[in-house]
Amino acid sequence: MGHAVTIKDIAKILNVSVSTVSRALRDTYDVNQETKKRILSLAAELNYKPNFNATGLAQGSTHNIGVVLPFITNYYFSTVITGIQEVAYDNNYNIILFITNDSSERELSIIQNLSLSRLDGLLVSVSSNSDSCNHFQEIIDEGTPIVFFDRIASNIDTSKVMQGDYKGAFEAVEHLIESGYTKIAHIAGPKGLDFTEKRLNGYLDALKKHGLAAREEWIIFSGFSQEYGETDTYQLLQCEQRPDAIFAVNDRKAIGAIVALKNNGVIIGKEIGVIGFTDDPICTIISPSITTIAEPAFEIGTTSCDLLLKHINKKNFNPQEIILPGKLMVRDSTRRN
Amino acid sequence: MGHAVTIKDIAKILNVSVSTVSRALRDTYDVNQETKKRILSLAAELNYKPNFNATGLAQGSTHNIGVVLPFITNYYFSTVITGIQEVAYDNNYNIILFITNDSSERELSIIQNLSLSRLDGLLVSVSSNSDSCNHFQEIIDEGTPIVFFDRIASNIDTSKVMQGDYKGAFEAVEHLIESGYTKIAHIAGPKGLDFTEKRLNGYLDALKKHGLAAREEWIIFSGFSQEYGETDTYQLLQCEQRPDAIFAVNDRKAIGAIVALKNNGVIIGKEIGVIGFTDDPICTIISPSITTIAEPAFEIGTTSCDLLLKHINKKNFNPQEIILPGKLMVRDSTRRN
DNA sequence: TATATCTATGCAATCGTTGCCGAAACTGTA
DNA sequence: TACAGTTTCGGCAACGATTGCATAGATATA
Numbered sequence: 191m192g193h194a195v196t197i198k199d200i201a202k203i204l205n206v207s208v209s210t211v212s213r214a215l216r217d218t219y220d221v222n223q224e225t226k227k228r229i230l231s232l233a234a235e236l237n238y239k240p241n242f243n244a245t246g247l248a249q250g251s252t253h254n255i256g257v258v259l260p261f262i263t264n265y266y267f268s269t270v271i272t273g274i275q276e277v278a279y280d281n282n283y284n285i286i287l288f289i290t291n292d293s294s295e296r297e298l299s300i301i302q303n304l305s306l307s308r309l310d311g312l313l314v315s316v317s318s319n320s321d322s323c324n325h326f327q328e329i330i331d332e333g334t335p336i337v338f339f340d341r342i343a344s345n346i347d348t349s350k351v352m353q354g355d356y357k358g359a360f361e362a363v364e365h366l367i368e369s370g371y372t373k374i375a376h377i378a379g380p381k382g383l384d385f386t387e388k389r390l391n392g393y394l395d396a397l398k399k400h401g402l403a404a405r406e407e408w409i410i411f412s413g414f415s416q417e418y419g420e421t422d423t424y425q426l427l428q429c430e431q432r433p434d435a436i437f438a439v440n441d442r443k444a445i446g447a448i449v450a451l452k453n454n455g456v457i458i459g460k461e462i463g464v465i466g467f468t469d470d471p472i473c474t475i476i477s478p479s480i481t482t483i484a485e486p487a488f489e490i491g492t493t494s495c496d497l498l499l500k501h502i503n504k505k506n507f508n509p510q511e512i513i514l515p516g517k518l519m520v521r522d523s524t525r526r527n
Numbered sequence: 528m529g530h531a532v533t534i535k536d537i538a539k540i541l542n543v544s545v546s547t548v549s550r551a552l553r554d555t556y557d558v559n560q561e562t563k564k565r566i567l568s569l570a571a572e573l574n575y576k577p578n579f580n581a582t583g584l585a586q587g588s589t590h591n592i593g594v595v596l597p598f599i600t601n602y603y604f605s606t607v608i609t610g611i612q613e614v615a616y617d618n619n620y621n622i623i624l625f626i627t628n629d630s631s632e633r634e635l636s637i638i639q640n641l642s643l644s645r646l647d648g649l650l651v652s653v654s655s656n657s658d659s660c661n662h663f664q665e666i667i668d669e670g671t672p673i674v675f676f677d678r679i680a681s682n683i684d685t686s687k688v689m690q691g692d693y694k695g696a697f698e699a700v701e702h703l704i705e706s707g708y709t710k711i712a713h714i715a716g717p718k719g720l721d722f723t724e725k726r727l728n729g730y731l732d733a734l735k736k737h738g739l740a741a742r743e744e745w746i747i748f749s750g751f752s753q754e755y756g757e758t759d760t761y762q763l764l765q766c767e768q769r770p771d772a773i774f775a776v777n778d779r780k781a782i783g784a785i786v787a788l789k790n791n792g793v794i795i796g797k798e799i800g801v802i803g804f805t806d807d808p809i810c811t812i813i814s815p816s817i818t819t820i821a822e823p824a825f826e827i828g829t830t831s832c833d834l835l836l837k838h839i840n841k842k843n844f845n846p847q848e849i850i851l852p853g854k855l856m857v858r859d860s861t862r863r864n
Numbered sequence: 865t866a867t868a869t870c871t872a873t874g875c876a877a878t879c880g881t882t883g884c885c886g887a888a889a890c891t892g893t894a
Numbered sequence: 895t896a897c898a899g900t901t902t903c904g905g906c907a908a909c910g911a912t913t914g915c916a917t918a919g920a921t922a923t924a
Contacts, residue, residue: 208874220873246879
């Protein structure tokens with residue numbers, strides 16, 4: 191109904207020019223204290239809200255940032271978004287959500303149809319099967335900053351925020367060793383993926399540091415789902431040398447391991463220890479509760495958004511790569527009694 | 528770098544007026560087939576993207592819809608959003624996310640600071656402790672349509688999309704009865720909440736239909752969390768007449784019930800059946816797996832978004848209230864052997 | 865008193881697009 | 895040939911805000 195109040199309305203009522211109103215509102219030019227006060231109070235009274243289409247047009251900035259990610263239906267990503275949203279809200283930015291369903295085609299289509307005029311910057315976690323990242327480079331070249339988080343495009347020169355996969359894995363395995371486990375298996379992610387590698391290396395180096403052997407049959411690469419966790423575990427139970435602990439690349443696979451071990455009557459913790467990665471809330475619900483490395487999802491969101499705002503506000507902000515440490519959460523699945 | 532290509536650039540290159548280009552691009556006015564073809568192909572070649580700030584300004588519409596909800600870190604809401612996003616994407620709308628953290632103050636602050644000029648419409652699920660909904664009415668009065676989903680503001684005359692709480696509860700209890708349980712308890716939500724009432728009524732009516740008694744001591748009102756589910760269940764186990772089945776108002780409380788029953792050595796399914804509501808993925812992970820009523824979260828998202836688009840596009844679209852049915856998912860927690 | 869300086873404000877162009885009005889250029893009809 | 899009717903298109907004024915430039919009036923300086 192009616193129409194939203196504009197600076198013109200205020201100008202007419204107060205019998206001043208629109209430019210005066212604009213300047214008073216933005217507190218940046220010389221405006222008589224008295225008139226400024228009148229303008230501000232009338233604006234408040236009329237509940238004036240700037241039209242962002244107009245400001246966007248005039249000064250080339252909207253207060254929107256785009257968030258592009260594979261899913262939001264899991265603990266990790268939804269928590270990251272909550273972190274992003276927190277910083278964005280505090281800085282008066284809005285977030286526009288783009289979900290790729292982890293499909294590179296969808297991702298490409300989203301990026302290509304993106305109306306950059308609507309966005310001041312972009313926060314992205316690339317879909318797992320997208321190989322080429324030229325489309326991101328083009329956006330950066332056109333002047334819209336991008337910050338990558340979690341699943342990064344490593345060949346693009348911009349800020350990136352990741353969790354400490356290597357260190358987290360190292361710490362996880364070291365925890366197993368310190369708890370007295372010595373025959374430690376790893377059910378890993380798909381080969382070739384960045385963080386599969388990093389977590390694998392953390393695992394290997396922890397073993398090496400403590401003089402433990404890494405047997406090839408104890409390392410299984412497969413998908414990320416619970417089902418893979420189960421089948422991987424059944425395979426481990428067939429090994430000539432049966433392991434006494436399992437480091438899973440993520441919590442879902444750890445859950446699969448738990449299920450498989452239970453099905454085989456193995457007493458978890460006592461006979462075989464299990465540790466995961468992520469700290470999905472399920473870890474505390476399932477029995478036994480699962481020891482895991484908590485990923486700093488919320489902080490990943492806040493840091494990424496902070497960085498992006500810096501890129502937006504300082505033209506030539508130097509790209510940063512930030513690695514946030516995980517945190518060991520000790521629970522029942524690695525308690526020996 | 529450079530600047531995005533505009534309609535003016537195209538006009539200059541082709542030596543036609545901007546209005547002709549605009550018309551050709553929008554395919555709505557009379558433009559010579561030949562020139563239209565030239566314009567379209569040049570636009571494609573130059574990778575022209577309309578500036579939404581400008582179109583928004585000119586015709587008073589952005590292609591943005593706002594989504595206001597309490598959380599996104601749970602299965603239900605993140606799935607709803609995924610549904611919303613799906614429809615929005617297909618119709619070339621973007622979604623801007625506002626998270627209230629389930630706080631009415633935050634909700635109010637968000638709504639009051641909303642720049643309506645940036646939004647064509649709003650999809651909202653109100654925060655649980657917000658009593659007054661005047662702020663929503665004001666937005667509607669100013670001409671921005673709102674569609675409520677899940678947690679609705681019942682006194683506002685606009686479209687609403689909900690799940691079938693009453694029928695779902697009815698069906699859940701009937702399933703228990705058909706499975707041979709006769710002494711059915713209900714661990715409910717907080718008193719006074721809309722869907723606490725509806726699920727309670729479904730429970731009561733199903734009992735009545737089958738000539739079963741509803742004992743007061745078998746109905747416990749408390750919070751929504753797993754912990755409440757546990758304490759409620761301990762309380763039920765103390766009852767003079769011990770129930771042989773529990774209908775939980777949601778899955779989290781059902782999980783609590785499972786935990787409590789396990790702790791007391793009760794064999795779930797055989798001695799006491801448990802049924803939940805939502806179909807959180809945890810239901811299939813936990814053991815025993817939990818029978819539940821699946822809420823149509825994704826469909827709630829798509830339907831709400833569909834409705835909102837109708838409100839946006841037809842000025843006086845008649846508000847509709849849509850109730851989407853849940854679906855019984857039978858699992859181990861209600862199998863008697 | 866005349867001139868320089870400053871403060872406070874207005875004017876008008878601009879951002880990219882839409883949409884109304886009307887003018888050529890062309891077609892068809894009498 | 896004259897006139898009406900179509901097509902096709904250009905001009906121009908919005909939309910709401912920002913901003914460089916100009917200027918009126920007040921004040922200070924000589």
